[in-house]
Amino acid sequence: MRLSDYILHEINKVYDIVCKAISTELPKIKLRGGLAFGAGDSYASALTLQYLSNLKFYAVDPLCIIKNCRELCKCENDYIAFSYKGKTKNVVRAVKELRRYGCKVVAVTSEPASPLGQSANIIVKAAKTYEALPVGISSFIAMAAIAARMTGLSIDTYKLKDILNISRENEVTIENLRRSLTDVSEIIIVSNGVGIASGYYTCLKFHEALCMPCRVYPYEELLHAVLFSVRKNSLMIFFIEDINEVRYLSNLLTNEGIPYTYVVSKNDEFSKFLTYVIKGLRILHEFVKAFGLDKPCFMERRKILEATTPMIYY
Template sequence: MTGSPLTATMREVGEQPSKLRSFLSVPVVRATSGSIFVGAGDSYAAALATFYLSGGKYLAFDPYAIFTIPSAAAGRDVFFISVSGRTSSNISAARKLRGVARRRIAITANQDGPLAEEVDDIILLPYGSKARVAGTLSFTLALLASMKVALGDFSCNFSRAYSAAKVAQKKAAISDHGTTYILGNNAVHAIAVYGAAKVYEILGYRADAEQLEEFSHMELFSLKASDSVIIFSAFDPARIGARLHAALRSRGYVASLLDPHSPNTVETIFYYAFLSQLAPLAKAQAKGLSEPYLAGARKKLQVSDSMIYQM
């Protein structure tokens, strides 16, 4: 597998602690009160995490949603998270908010792309865009940038978070034949959204991200013996995750409880992000895959590209 696309992805995953540590000290503009973070796909997960980590001080929107209610952005700064800088819905939303938002800022790795041309300012991510890969470093850099914009200065031991995730990923049971439900509360629900995306992209398996509380109200009633439930148990003072884990396991269902490894909130977020990458990659490696599923899903990629990107 030396030199395979999957190996390259795993190498990029392993490089994250050093690259994130370098970017942590780079100054960025700060969000003003009431700012909005907008993103699609992985970037939506980054926007959603930022909303929660700010304590609701900032909002998170899907780009098509904000396009349909531009008045929500009136007088606010709007940060568009798009690594490629070519996402059609972001470009359309940025154009729609011209003269409505106070400022439109792109968080992107593409300073010459159409989104960068449309907005008022950019925060440049130190990432060289790669085609047909499951977003790993691109996501964590965008997440870190959004958190810096929203929260200001903070500390994070990325290496410690990564090492802990390498150990914990062995406990994350991804279903081979059913659906993998990934649950989390507060900001780790946003990381669960990202985690489900990595199961889709790397393995092509069924997955679903849900709020920890909501699962017992809804998805639980479609749970099958072939499914698995992964619980990110941070931001869970009532220990709902532990109770659910015990209840499921005692009745013969497959469930994994993944506790946070550190009291540092930022480190916890990146721990779960790394775990969300490492678990499906480990399964892909064990199955002998040479590339992430999405790289070979040509018909689906054609549909995806036609829907997502400004060509």
């Protein structure tokens, strides 16, 4: 399957994946708040939990857990570990360290029999999905939807279907694009709240698919310093609630010749999150078509890929 076709195919699976998460019976546990951790897409899932829980949970790197485990376990925190296949070494190591000091850990994974599943106290099973290419989309949605469920958020499937249809059908419009998407050499995503989680995930997909630099910033951070580092070959993507946030900057960006696009959503937090993710993937799809890629760029980086894979996964 070509990469461009794969992205659209995965977007079309989102509704069913979310519905599976809605129907999943969660363990009867009372979560007070604490730390969530993962790596890659799983860290993006932890970030999603952070914002959907209104900061009751905070997303951290698993190495942070490992280094500070003794002190962390003196606090009455809940710990949630994300790993879709349950094979990320440092996530599993962090869980084992937490258990060693007497902490209880909830694991979100599609594989209960995985090293992560066997290490945690409680397992929350994410929906299993087949992905034809190693660019996680439906697997990420499966974890993020479970994160939403764990916060107690209700998910309106009728509204969800409308949002997904609009996100899929609307064309991607990029302002100030002088020539072609192939002239863009960097992505800068600007957002707030749950849009930061959507932006982080979107950046990961640009890294994987195009090997393109991508960074994500809160809107306020953009105004303080980041704006001065934006070049004309950068594309700025705004995930925002208020169109005025872009209007204030549009003249400046136009005068500087900086291309930008934006996604506006005023829905509930989970719907907003999904809107940003789907539109981010649609933008990625346009880039993949422009570059004519059949498969993710990172798969060509064999020397790096083969060296790092055993370091990351069991």
